[in-house]
Amino acid sequence: MKAYVYVSLKKSVLDPQGKTIHGALTKIGFKGLHDVRQGKYFEITLNGGITKDEAQSEVERIAREVLTNPVIEEYRFSLEDQ
């Protein structure tokens, strides 16, 4: 089973990296962009023999306790059977 975890800065937190990418894209000719924000993305492959519910809670814990800084970041994740 595979889990995809997406960690991004909270909406209320400034994202200078995203702003820089936005500025660069506009400068080289990509018009029509309103905003760019950058985040992190983790692809976790779980061992077989784990149920979907177990995977759900395990990945939730990993995302919440390890991959995300709760002060400035938020996460979402999805599971995919293989």
Add this chain to the structure above:
Amino acid sequence: MKAYVYVSLKKSVLDPQGKTIHGALTKIGFKGLHDVRQGKYFEITLNGGITKDEAQSEVERIAREVLTNPVIEEYRFSLEDQ
């Protein structure tokens, strides 16, 4: 309209950052992980008044030409109406 671009290392490319996260997670007690890979994730908000087809080709170009290093990385993206 929003575009989500996911950039990850090609399967054939070693991912030391992912390996480190995998090692750390195992060490602090998360068993049952087979592999962890890390990538980047971009959330692009497009200005209104752009058609889905235009957005598709614009975002495809941004992902291919700017956000991805084609030698070692691959990308996928999705669009979302708002």
